Amino acid sequence: xxxxxxxxxxxxxxxxxxxxxxxxxxxxxxxxxxxxxxxxxxxxxxxxxxxxxxxxxxxxxxxxxxxxxxxxxxxxxxxxxxxxxxxxxxxxxxxxxxxxxxxxxxxxxxxxxxxxxxxxxxxxxxxxxxxxxxxxxxxxxxxxxxxxxxxxxxxxxxxxxxxxxxxxxxxxxxxxxxxxxxxxxxxxxxxxxxxxxxxxxxxxxxxxxxxxxxxxxxxxxxxxxxxxxxxxxxxxxxxxxxxxxxxxxxxxxxxxxxxxxxxxxxxxxxxxxxxxxxxxxxxxxxxxxxxxxxxxxxxxxxxxxxxxxxxxxxxxxxxxxxxxxxxxxxxxxxxxxxxxxxxxxxxxxxxxxxxxxxxxxxxxxxxxxxxxxxxxxxxxxxxxxxxxxxxxxxxxxxxxxxxxxxxxxxxxxxxxxxxxxxxxxxxxxxxxxxxxxxxxxxxxxxxxxxxxxxxxxxxxxxxxxxxxxxxxxxxxxxxxxxxxxxxxxxxxxxxxxxxxxxxxxxxxxxxxxxxxxxxxx
Numbered sequence: 001x002x003x004x005x006x007x008x009x010x011x012x013x014x015x016x017x018x019x020x021x022x023x024x025x026x027x028x029x030x031x032x033x034x035x036x037x038x039x040x041x042x043x044x045x046x047x048x049x050x051x052x053x054x055x056x057x058x059x060x061x062x063x064x065x066x067x068x069x070x071x072x073x074x075x076x077x078x079x080x081x082x083x084x085x086x087x088x089x090x091x092x093x094x095x096x097x098x099x100x101x102x103x104x105x106x107x108x109x110x111x112x113x114x115x116x117x118x119x120x121x122x123x124x125x126x127x128x129x130x131x132x133x134x135x136x137x138x139x140x141x142x143x144x145x146x147x148x149x150x151x152x153x154x155x156x157x158x159x160x161x162x163x164x165x166x167x168x169x170x171x172x173x174x175x176x177x178x179x180x181x182x183x184x185x186x187x188x189x190x191x192x193x194x195x196x197x198x199x200x201x202x203x204x205x206x207x208x209x210x211x212x213x214x215x216x217x218x219x220x221x222x223x224x225x226x227x228x229x230x231x232x233x234x235x236x237x238x239x240x241x242x243x244x245x246x247x248x249x250x251x252x253x254x255x256x257x258x259x260x261x262x263x264x265x266x267x268x269x270x271x272x273x274x275x276x277x278x279x280x281x282x283x284x285x286x287x288x289x290x291x292x293x294x295x296x297x298x299x300x301x302x303x304x305x306x307x308x309x310x311x312x313x314x315x316x317x318x319x320x321x322x323x324x325x326x327x328x329x330x331x332x333x334x335x336x337x338x339x340x341x342x343x344x345x346x347x348x349x350x351x352x353x354x355x356x357x358x359x360x361x362x363x364x365x366x367x368x369x370x371x372x373x374x375x376x377x378x379x380x381x382x383x384x385x386x387x388x389x390x391x392x393x394x395x396x397x398x399x400x401x402x403x404x405x406x407x408x409x410x411x412x413x414x415x416x417x418x419x420x421x422x423x424x425x426x427x428x429x430x431x432x433x434x435x436x437x438x439x440x441x442x443x444x445x446x447x448x449x450x451x452x453x454x455x456x457x458x459x460x461x462x463x464x465x466x467x468x469x470x471x472x473x474x475x476x477x478x479x480x481x482x483x484x485x486x487x488x489x490x491x492x493x494x495x496x497x498x499x500x501x502x503x504x505x506x507x508x509x510x511x512x513x514x515x516x517x518x519x520x521x
Contacts, residue, residue, distance in 0.1 A: 071149035074128040078142065081125050082199075082207055082232045089230060090205030092119045093510035097203070100512070101226065103144075121230060126173075129153070130233055138196055140235045143173025147180075148331060155327050160241040162188035166331045168362070173231050178479055179223055179429065181388075181441050182330075183275040183289065185417030186266040190429075192222035193420055194237045200229035203510035207232070219427035220501040223493070225478070225517035228507050242291035245273065245329040247301065247322050249315055250286045258284030258414070259396040266393060266416035266438055273329070277312060278400060278412035285315050295323045303328040303335055306359035310336035310349055312411055337362050338445050339411055343384075381481050382458050385409050385444045388477035389465065390417075390429070393440040395472050402468060403442065406461040408450040413443035425501075426494040428514070432473040441477075459483050466492075478518040486515040 092099050102120035126142035129150075133139070137159075141150065147161070148168045154160050165180040176198070180191035188194065198210045198221050208229070210217045221228055252258040255278065262276040265288045273289030301322040302308050311332040324332070336342065336349075341362055347353050348361065385407050391399050393416055403412065419431035419439040431437035448456045462483045466476060470492050476482050484492065493514075502508065 071145060071153055072128050073130075073132075075130045078128065078130045078233065081142075082201065085121055085123060085126075085230060085232060086201045086205045086207055088121050089201050089203070089510060092121065093203055093205065095119065097508070097510040098512055098516075099230075099510045100517075101230065123173075123230065123232075126232060127171075131235075134159075137238050138235050139238055140233055141172050142233050143171060143176070143231045145172050146170065147172065147175065148334070151327065151330055154238060155241060155330070158240055158242075159238045160326070160330065161191070162194045162237060162239050163191040164330045165191065166334050167337065168331070168334050172234060172236075176222060176234055177224060177226050177231055179477060181415055181417050183273040183287075183415060185415065186274045186438070187269075187272070187418065189418045189420045190222070191236075193418075195222075195234055196237060197235040198231060199233040199235075200231055202229045203506045203508070208505075215422060215424035216497050217501050217504065219422045219425040220498050223428035223478070223514070224498070224501075225514055227511050227514050227517050228501055228505050229511065241326055242293050243326055244292045244295050245289045245324045245326055246292045246296075246298065247273075247287055247289045247324055247329065249319050249322065251319055252284040252286060253282055255281070255284070255397050255400040258286060259400065261286035262396065262414050262416060262440070263393050263438075266440075274416050276414040277315060278410060278414065279312070279316050280410045281404060283316070287315065289329065291326070292323070298323045300324070301328075303332060306361075307351075307354040308335070308358075309354065310339070310341070312336065312339055313349055335362055338413065338443075340445055343446070383447065383456060385446060385448055385458075385461075387444045387462075387465075387480050389442045389444075389469060389474060390419075390439050390477065391442060391469065391472060391474040393438045395474070396440055396442065398472075399442050399468075399474075402465060403444055406450065406465055407444055407448045409444045409446040409448055411446075413441070413445070415441040415443070417441060425497045428493040428495070428498060429475055430494045478514075481520055482518075486513075486519075489515055489518070 089099060097119070099119050099121055102122045102124070123144060125144075127144035127146075128142050129139065129145065130142060131138075131140040139150070139154075146168065147165055147170050150161065150172075151164055163180060163182050163184055165175055165182050170180070175191050176195065182191075196211065198218070200208055200210065200221070202208050210221065212218050217228070221231075250261060252261055258276055258278060261284075262274070265271070265274045265276075265286060268274075268288070271288045271290045274287070276284060276286045278284045298321045299318070301311075301314055301318065301324050303311060304325065304327075308314075313336075341348050345353070345361070348358075389399060396414065400412065403409065417439055418436050419429070420436050421431050421434055423434075431439070448461070450456070458481070462481065466483055466488065468474070469476060470488070475492060476484065478489075498514070502513075
């Protein structure tokens with residue numbers, strides 16, 4: 001589906017509306033190089049899948065009693081759920097270890113095929129809020145709770161997580177054992193920096209609480225992908241928020257100006273949000289945001305209505321200050337799944353679609369994956385670029401040039417984050433310095449335009465980008481397809497204290513290594 005709609009006859013992805021091109025020409029223009037069987041498959045799937053997806057969502061949400069409450073508060077039952085998991089970990093460890101969670105692949109946010117997993121622990125029941133402590137400004141939450149549900153609970157009460165990764169299916173556990181980033185990260189760092197305590201089940205089936213008092217264990221849990229223990233709850237800081245965000249949009253004409261504008265914004269202390277979009281090679285939008293208590297008279301940028309245009313397309317046409325509700329802003333890319341929905345619904349941004357059927361979006365990512373045969377999923381992974389590269393912010397322009405050469409994917413997401421140094425344990429992802437250092441996430445999501453579809457050398461491009469990253473103190477987000485072997489992962493990431501943490505927790509008895517967790521199948 002993505003392959004057919006993402007490349008025009010000229011090989012360039014169209015992300016802005018063209019007045020000179022009729023809607024019919026725009027629709028079929030992306031299919032010119034495809035065989036008729038592909039055209040028919042995509043047309044049928046695109047027309048019928050979206051309402052079917054909504055119907056299933058509706059039935060699950062309103063007919064299934066357990067789904068009526070998105071985020072349940074259940075401190076009493078937490079101990080029972082954890083005890084059951086601890087017992088299962090002990091049993092599987094005695095059978096030979098190699099334990100993974102039983103979370104279905106369709107619910108995982110990743111762009112790679114996972115190897116087969118034999119011994120699995122069911123953690124699906126760990127989706128509750130355990131505790132809210134307003135006095136300490138913390139919450140304790142189980143790992144399968146979704147960030148969007150936490151936001152819906154916290155924001156109306158004037159609170160939020162310091163970092164709010166926004167796609168609706170992202171969970172606390174996946175973001176903490178992997179990584180989570182957002183436009184507040186230039187100030188607060190990744191989501192892991194908001195953690196006060198981790199509660200894990202160790203390889204011996206013991207329930208252990210890990211705090212900053214044990215820096216080796218505490219700082220090696222993020223990015224460990226469950227290779228040190230199974231997360232069963234996390235205590236995170238929350239912070240006050242205002243009901244509105246004043247967003248300032250500045251447009252640029254080249255990568256150099258966009259990189260400089262983003263770097264300058266990330267150094268400011270008087271704002272709350274920073275992100276940029278490279279809309280195409282000659283058009284960028286640098287955005288800064290600040291909480292405000294009142295909407296005022298500035299123009300509104302709305303995403304709450306079912307017919308509202310996708311965020312990145314509104315940004316491409318607006319300049320100066322606009323006002324958004326905090327809830328809209330924190331989940332601004334969810335409506336269009338950044339810009340990935342334009343591959344599923346090439347007509348999804350058209351007014352007639354938005355006003356008539358915009359209420360069905362976004363489709364459930366898990367359901368999309370459920371109905372994908374493995375051959376289609378593998379084709380997607382081999383042809384569709386989904387990468388987040390983490391680099392020192394001063395390398396942004398150079399990375400954009402490399403991305404143009406290797407991928408040609410637009411738009412590109414640019415999100416600065418403070419890569420925090422930790423004195424007694426570096427952790428797997430660290431700033432290569434003894435003090436905090438500004439990094440940036442350069443996100444590529446789309447089909448490459450540097451080669452005709454079917455002839456793009458995905459692994460060659462990934463290997464070249466990864467080699468550059470290792471020379472420039474950069475990182476690959478490991479949810480994505482990658483070409484790293486075990487030696488390369490140890491070269492890219494900081495394993496200085498990871499194996500000490502693994503030994504202290506006796507993780508070898510039950511849990512695979514980081515590489516076994518993130519390698520491609």
